[in-house]
Amino acid sequence: MTSSSHDRADRAEQFHVLFEAHYPKLLAYALRRTRTEADAHDVVAETFTVAWRRFDDLPPQDRWLPWLYGVGRRVLANQRRSAARQNQLADRVATESSVGGYHAEPSAASNLVQEQMARLRPDDQELLRLATWEELSHDQIATALGISANAVGIRLHRARNRLGRNLEKAGYRGSRSPEEHAKDSGVARTQTEVKDQPKDYPDKEPM
Amino acid sequence: MKKRHFKHEPLDALRDADPIVAERLPGVGDDPRAQALFEEITSLPIEEEAPSPTRAPKRSWIFQPAWAASAAVALVAGVVGTVALLGGSPSDPPDTQTVPTNQTPPTAAAAPIAGACVEQYDLETLANRDFAFDGTVTSVDGDQVTFLVNQWFRGDQVTEVTLTATGLTGGALTEEGVPLEEEVTSIGGGLTLVDGERFLVAGSDIFVWSCGFTQSYDPAVAADWAAVFEG
Numbered sequence: 001m002t003s004s005s006h007d008r009a010d011r012a013e014q015f016h017v018l019f020e021a022h023y024p025k026l027l028a029y030a031l032r033r034t035r036t037e038a039d040a041h042d043v044v045a046e047t048f049t050v051a052w053r054r055f056d057d058l059p060p061q062d063r064w065l066p067w068l069y070g071v072g073r074r075v076l077a078n079q080r081r082s083a084a085r086q087n088q089l090a091d092r093v094a095t096e097s098s099v100g101g102y103h104a105e106p107s108a109a110s111n112l113v114q115e116q117m118a119r120l121r122p123d124d125q126e127l128l129r130l131a132t133w134e135e136l137s138h139d140q141i142a143t144a145l146g147i148s149a150n151a152v153g154i155r156l157h158r159a160r161n162r163l164g165r166n167l168e169k170a171g172y173r174g175s176r177s178p179e180e181h182a183k184d185s186g187v188a189r190t191q192t193e194v195k196d197q198p199k200d201y202p203d204k205e206p207m
Numbered sequence: 208m209k210k211r212h213f214k215h216e217p218l219d220a221l222r223d224a225d226p227i228v229a230e231r232l233p234g235v236g237d238d239p240r241a242q243a244l245f246e247e248i249t250s251l252p253i254e255e256e257a258p259s260p261t262r263a264p265k266r267s268w269i270f271q272p273a274w275a276a277s278a279a280v281a282l283v284a285g286v287v288g289t290v291a292l293l294g295g296s297p298s299d300p301p302d303t304q305t306v307p308t309n310q311t312p313p314t315a316a317a318a319p320i321a322g323a324c325v326e327q328y329d330l331e332t333l334a335n336r337d338f339a340f341d342g343t344v345t346s347v348d349g350d351q352v353t354f355l356v357n358q359w360f361r362g363d364q365v366t367e368v369t370l371t372a373t374g375l376t377g378g379a380l381t382e383e384g385v386p387l388e389e390e391v392t393s394i395g396g397g398l399t400l401v402d403g404e405r406f407l408v409a410g411s412d413i414f415v416w417s418c419g420f421t422q423s424y425d426p427a428v429a430a431d432w433a434a435v436f437e438g
Contacts, residue, residue: 012249019248023241024232031227045244052248102231113224132221138350138373149374150417151325153350157210159411164217174215175223 011055018058019048022065025134029069031102032133033076043079047072059143066143073126073144109175116166125157131156160166210413328419334435336420338362339409341429344402347376352400352415354408358429360436370408372415375400398422407432 010094026047051058059067094129104110117125130136130144138156142149235241326332333339339361340355352372356365377399398417400406405424409432410416422428 011253015249016245019241019245020235023235023238024229028229028232032225038238041240045248048244048248049251052251053253055253081213082250082437102227102229104226104228106226109220110224110226113220114226117221128218128221131216133225133227134229142374148324148417150372150414151374153371153373154325154411154414154416157414160217161211163221164213167215167217168213172215172220176219191279 011052015052015055016052017061018064022068023048026066026068026072028102029072029134030076032129034079039079043072043075046075050075063140064144066140069130069134069136069144070146108166108176109172112170112172113167116163116170116172118164120162124155124162127152127156127159130162215308323378323432324418325416326418330431330435333409333420335411336361336409336416337411339407339432339436340368341405341424341432342408343405344400347400347402350374350376354406357405358433359374360409360432369417370410371413372421375415375417375421423432 023044027040027044029048030043031037032173034040034043047068051068055171058064117128120128126145130141137145138149138152141152141156233241234303235245326335339359340354340356341358341360342356344352345355345367346353350371350373351369352375353369354365355367362368375398398421400415400421407424407429408415409420415421
């Protein structure tokens, strides 16, 4: 095996670790932000292609996932701009079915939350999504968005408050009790349970 | 300086509204499409072997994004612009052969990236902060920092205060508990709040702000801060 072949094999082996660990999460990330499953798979493919080409420039392993989200975010932005330029977005929505199989059952409560989220600035929406759906810590969000963790904490706090006010005005009544939230995955997620937050989530926003 | 409470925690509401049930997504080992993607990507030339390619393969049934024909596919790794977050128009991703000079990899910053701060510090923006004081750190617990206040410039006038100082407490530790030096400066822009040290501290709500709004104590700067908040 030549030196080049050996290097390539090593890279493929390490890339496999990254790919296997993070493919499902990156796919979930893309599915949450695209209109069609095809678009989501495109985003995933392009993001991992970048990771392959620039593997030597990746951050330490514990930051791979937020780094992938950061690249995926730019890929998504390109996808939307290109679709707008080609005037295809409306056609694709009309002709392609929505993501199936992985979708949660919509409810009145979730629809209301989505409506109120849509009223926030795009930056606030992405902060909130990364913190809740992708379950990133402040440091990880900082890596994904290229801002300081300090700024993440402050902006997330403000975005949360804005969403909370919107939900209250819209008459949101909740979908689960605070106790059910607290039991879910052993993670204390309600604002009043700061002191009970498990130690295995040290970077979660103090609630 | 208390966090606002809602009848229904908005973050919980958003979690419950997650449109995707992630548990339903198969792992790579159970997903032929993922396996095929892996094979296709790892067959691509890497930079050292092919300096010119800037696009992912278009012939494969996997790589057939309709939009890719007019968009540069490859991005410089680690370059996540702060422009979009500031509301500006994101530029098209650069070619793989060039590295934008106005952006830095998010993991390599030794100082705050321009735009990474909530606001740029100066005495005018300082005046807008909810609180400001001269204080000495008495404890650091995660990102919760307690200060013994020597002098209030604006704020509650209590003797001791605990605030959230995300990104300013180091946070990365070796197994022995010693902070990794490279991590200490990578997040907070070089400033770390250390037990026993004196700082000029400013912020809003319950948050200590970085980017100059909190800095090591300096009597001349303290005098400027006092003047800002007079009257």
